[in-house]
Amino acid sequence: MSSQRLSQPAAILRHATLLVTGALMLVPFAWMVSLSIKPPGEIFKENFSFLPEQWYLFENYTRALTAVPLPRYMMNGVIVxxxxxxxxxxxxxxxxxxxxxxxxxxxxxxxxxxxVGLLLPHQVLSLPLFIIGYKLGILNTYAALVFPYVVSPFGIFLFRQFFKTIPHDVVHAARLDGLSELAIVWRIMVPMALPAVMAFGIFSVVSHWNELFWPLVAVRSEHLMPPPLGIMAFRNEESGNDYGPLMAASTLVIAPLVIAFLCAQRWFVQGLTTGAIK
Known part of the structure; x- marks a missing residue:
């Protein structure tokens, strides 16, 4: 009974900490959505309110989709x-x-x-990657946006940790059945490691969907720009940022990631915790 009495306050404290932390993390996103439905005159008001006095949702989102080719940028993001x-x-x-x-x-x-590759920021390798891309003649192409990320140290680490949880007897049995090592990988290991694949897929897509630094270096053509680089078109050095459409475009860019994560969160948690338990 005493341990239960002690555990209840601890559980309440943990949940309260998680709720407060989660709320703090959601504040910027809530503010972004709020600004995306406000007219310019209300964005810089002294008193902040989440809901606008005058709804400007249609105007801001229409401008976000028409002022720049945002659907094209999002399609580039999907392809890359x-x-x-x-x-x-x-x-x-x-x-x-x-x-x-x-x-x-x-x-x-x-x-x-x-x-070691996990510890190195990708920006450290930007100069040699740029030189390699120039020598190969792939700058300002989709290949320039893809090839630096083909080898992922995090992906190798995550899959290795999950594969180590699979008993060796499964591999031995597959070899006795005459499967080659590559066949074991694709017919046995990867299907059994589907939660890890889903978790890594979420990490990979979120990371590269939001990538700004390397596309800023590798491409110049507007029809190749991914979403983060494309929405920079709302910046104007003379007249300033057009915050309403900018926040609307940012909301449209982030929405697919949020929906995808909510749909795959069970696989995401399972993929991370299984390797950690090992």
């Missing part, structure tokens, strides 16, 4: 994120399988290099 995710899974799954289930000289050293 889908290509990156597919290529990352094709590369990371075999690498993770080799590190988790195969024994060969230098395996621990390679895994150490993967961990």
């Amino acid at each position: 994120c889908a290509a990156i995710l597919v290529l990352q899974i094709l590369v990371c799954a075999p690498c993770a399988y080799a590190l988790a289930k195969l024994r060969f000289p230098g395996r621990n050293l390679l895994f150490g290099l993967v961990l």
Whole structure:
């Protein structure tokens, strides 16, 4: 009974902390949605209110969709994120399988290099990546937006941790059935690691959908711009930012990510916790 009495206040404190933290994280998003439905005169009022006195929703969202080719930018984001995710899974799954289930000289050293890759910010590699892209002649193309992210240290690490939870007997049985190592990866390991694939997919899509730095370096053509780079068109050095349409465009860009995460959150949590338990 005493342990239950002690655990109840602790549980209340934990939940209160989570609720306060979650509310603080949602404040910028709520403010963004609020500004997206307000006219310019109410955005800079001294007294803030979430709901506007005069609704400007239709005007702001119409301008967000027509002032710049926002649907084109979002389609570019879909193309780039889908290509990156597919290529990352094709590369990371075999690498993770080799590190988790195969024994060969230098395996621990390679895994150490993967961990080092996790520590390096992507911006550190921007200059050599730009030079490589220039030498290959792929700058200002979709390939320039995709190729720097094909190898993902985080993807290799996450898949390796999940593959290590799969019993070795499963791999041995597959080998006895005559499956090759690649067939084991794609027919046995990846289907069993579907939660990890879903979790990594969410991480990958969110990261590259919101990427601004590298597209700012790699592309110049407007028809290739991803969403974060495209909505910068609402910035104007002479007249200032058009905050209403800018916030409306930002809301439209973020909405697909929120919907996708809400639909896949069960897979996301399972994919992260399974590898952590191991």
